[in-house]
Amino acid sequence: MSNDGDQDTGDGWGHETEQELRDEADAAAVRRHRLLRERVDAVDRDLAELRAAHADLASTVSERLAPELEALGAAVTAELEQLRGAVTEMLAEHAKAENPPVDWAKLSVEDATQQWATLARWVGEVLVPVYGITRNELPDCWPLHFTAVVELSWLRSAHVQSYLPGTHPHITAEGHTRWRPAVLARLAEIIASGAAEERCEPGKHQGRALPAGPAAAQPGSTPRKMLALPQHWWSAYQIGFHDDLARRARRQETPTEAWLPAPLS
Structure with missing residues (x-):
């Protein structure tokens, strides 16, 4: 009888241990899922912030930097035209030096x-x-x-x-x-x-x-x-x-x- 009682006790302990292991595994899975969800949510928040920052940057470029860049481009173009004119005058002066008109x-x-x-x-x-x-x-x-x-x-x-x-x-x-x-x-x-x-x-x-x-x-x-x-x-x-x-x-x-x-x- 004692042997049978010992066997029942051992079997009951084993069943309880397996259940506990399953429960712990399920709990761990839930924790991992929650952690994964939290990370996904964090990524979503970061992405939303990044999109907002991008929109703000685009707005800033459109409203502030674009006119400044346009003005800078116009200034560079004007300077290039002045430089081109100066080079043309220099070439003309050099040509005159090579071929001065003759005052007979x-x-x-x-x-x-x-x-x-x-x-x-x-x-x-x-x-x-x-x-x-x-x-x-x-x-x-x-x-x-x-x-x-x-x-x-x-x-x-x-x-x-x-x-x-x-x-x-x-x-x-x-x-x-x-x-x-x-x-x-x-x-x-x-x-x-x-x-x-x-x-x-x-x-x-x-x-x-x-x-x-x-x-x-x-x-x-x-x-x-x-x-x-x-x-x-x-x-x-x-x-x-x-x-x-x-x-x-x-x-x-x-x-x-x-x-x-x-x-x-």
């Missing part, structure tokens, strides 16, 4: 000597061969017409300017379509004026024959259609060159007082 009225003998050579070389190496200028467009005696010399010098400066670094293409186009034709038309007015017997034409200046240049003939072409090569205008160039320098030398020797009028009586 004020040239000294030394400066005129250089400018005559510069102009002759440009006419002979650029204007005539590149653009196919004929003796009809540029008469042989152009160096004997000082106004024509000044016009051609101005055209040379404009041509050089149109190909300097930083020059806009429309400036170059304007030189081709406007300034060169205008100067050639002006040369026709300057050189071709006068009576028929005194007109300038290939080989003649104001009706008088010019000294023949070396190998001046171009077989197979009429004189007016020939290219205005240096061999055709070289003799006139030599005369015009030396006459101009002689005038400048006399001018330099003349004191300014010589231009004072005589006292009134």
